[in-house]
Amino acid sequence: MAEQPLDAPAGVGSKIGNVAGHPALFSLIFAFALGWAIVWLTGGDPWFAYREMFDGAVTGSGLRNTLSRAIPIVGMALAVSVAFRSGVINLGGEGQMVVGGLAGTVVAIYMPGPGQLVIPVAMVVGGLAGALWALLPALGQTRLRLPILITSLLLNYVARAITGYLVRFRLLDDSVTLTSTEQVPATARMPKIPVFGGVSYSLLLVVVLVIVIWVVYGRSVSGYETRMAGLNGRFARYGGIQVERQTVYVMAVAGAIGGVIGTHMILGDAYRYIDGELVLSGLAWTGLLVALLANNHPLLILAAGLLFSGLQIGGLAMQRNADVSWRLAQVLQALVIVAVASRLTFTWFKRRTDRGVTPGEVEPAGVGEV
Amino acid sequence: MSLALEFRGITKRFPGVLANDAIDMKVEAGHIHAVVGENGAGKTTLMSILFGLYPADAGEILVSGERVRFTSALEAIRAGLGMVHQAFRLFPTLSVADNVVFRDEPTRRGMIDRAAGAEGVGALAERYGLAVDPRAVVETLPVGVLQRVEILKALYRDARILILDEPTAVLTPQERDKLFEVIRRLRDAGRTILFITHKLGEVMAVSDRVTVLRDGRSVADLVTAETNPTEIARYMTGRQVDLDRRAPAHEAGGAVLTVTDLTVTGQHGRAAVKNVSLEVRAGEIVGVAGIAGNGQSELIEAVTGLRDVPDGSIHLHGNDISTSEVLTRRLAGMAYIPEDRHGVGTSHLATVSNNLLLGHQRRDGFQSKGWFDRKAVRHHARRLIETYGIRSGPINSPVSTLSGGNLQKVVVAREMSHGAPLLIAEQPTRGVDIAAIEFIHDRLITFRDDGGAVLLVSAELSEIRALSTRILVMFDGRIVAELDPAEVDEAAIGYYMTGAHEEALSG
Structure with missing residues (x-):
């Protein structure tokens, strides 16, 4: 990136050029080293296990699977980061995804017409449904002072219950033993890009979304205002930013992205809405971890999303070929996050020891992200 | 004459900064020594080294002729040093006596003897003329008394050397004078006082000797009776400083800000501002004096749109803005230098450029249809950094890398750069150095001379008197006096600030 007149989109310490010095890199090394030790201590061959994991993630059908799984991970990470970056703690990604996903699926199943029409409409409806669902906690906070942190999280359970009811009692496909809707007709399925053995066009959608968000963050007044609100709400209010109104917009955008990703999961992947499947996948939470690791920077989210996707896909191959449980992939994910989170502690410690350097000087940057 | 405390060649280097550069200082026993x-x-680094918060890179410290090297504040206290901090460290819900004896409680058969504690503290207070009721609960006491409690804490541990760090920052003129009496009495009882300050008037008023530090070195060691404020200021800044500037009177124009019968609710739902009316005209600076917590903050928050206005009205150039959004007020011509420059006036983690932009981000020159003209934003930042002499790194470095004075310049530059006709300036020079104070005062006067209207709130009476065309005194949420700065001294303003005139009226 050339000179940055405004903040790097996600702010301090997260410019692409700084990656080498970024705590994320340290976190990765830390995690893989510890994972190595775990495999070694349990009598495995860590070098072999890691090689199988890598091969499994990028060779043969592995690359296609990694790219496909990266679509929802990156998408849900974007959804969560849009909110986090503005200081809105939206933990309702899961609910926004299932509500949007089911709404989009219903359109895809029941709307007549050619795919070129049905698919976009399903996506838009899925996005709208996710956005409306996200507005509940947003308005709860701005109107009733109920913290979004709590309400968005609890509404996930409500969303599960409502969609579960609809699938079981209104939309059930009796011809299969699954608790599921009917299949999405072939014409309304997301077509595949004929590369790597076929990856859904949603990948392009997600990449475009990454770029759009990156540009909006870096160049638009809204990107600036949301960033300022996320960094210091009192400063933002003082500067005339209407933080409450902004919270509502930001939640709507986050919910819309979640809804679109939920719709993609059916139209581009599963082809039928199976009750509980989206929740079990844990995609919303993996996305949240990715957003944390990438410090809300959209380009880093793309990279981190591919990494986590690769870990999950490669982990399965590793289990198959190296007889090391795929759960090692989860352990690695967790270790990366622990290392990233502990950076806050390092910074805090550093600040303590630095205190009094120059009286009147303020704290070093790097704390308080998210 | 024996030395109570001596610093020899104290040097301390922090990454990129030489905080103490071979500082020598001799403090005679039984003297009041100003730093x-x-x-x-x-100053702060030197005291931190004395109290063992971190070691010096070189040099040594002698207490009563003995070499010492403390590794914790506790050791320093045992050696007879006592520190009274700027920010008080007291338990608000406990009594004065409980606070004073904490960790040194008198005991009887293994149990804390609270009665003996209260008695001992009372006797101690009486001996040094510190008017404090040992049984009073700390949170009910005014700031001046809290400071005496801190002093008592040190005396209770029999501190021979008492260090006061900027002790007058929070006091009214009357409280300050009482503090000085206490300090003198302690000196006369044989204690040694180290008085850290940046206010020259106080140095002259109370100290026997003065050491001047500049850029980590001790540049002068003077006998107070043989020097004068101008000389000390010259040592502090390394150049000639004019201390007696007064803003010449100026013809005021039409009303810019009109506040009518304003009532504002503060914390806990009580009325913080009661029925206040005031007017600020073009070409004048209206100074609001008052002890912190008498409604000034709430008044300013209401005027700037950060707090609701339940009753009364606020007009800017005749337009009612009582219920307008902050942004509307800003675009209508209100600029605001807030009191809390770290928490409200800037955003630490954001860049210098972004900090210089806030409040103007929707102005036409900087954006069109929601997209920034990045060249204009950059140019704006560079121009302000140059015009206001802000010492900063690249415009995209975080603003947290700036010093306090430069940070305040960022706020001042941002607020004064768009020709707003009304400026609300709240404690505009608190905690910044003399050079920055001069600079900011110059800017305010120039702004006034160009026809701007300024509403100034300051705890520094000298600042209020130096700048104001008119002075309003706030007490208990009301404006209790309007004074002409040419006709009143600080004592007179202080008289109204404490509400003393009302007591006088009610007998």
């Missing part, structure tokens, strides 16, 4: 210097001169 003055601007922010960043090394």
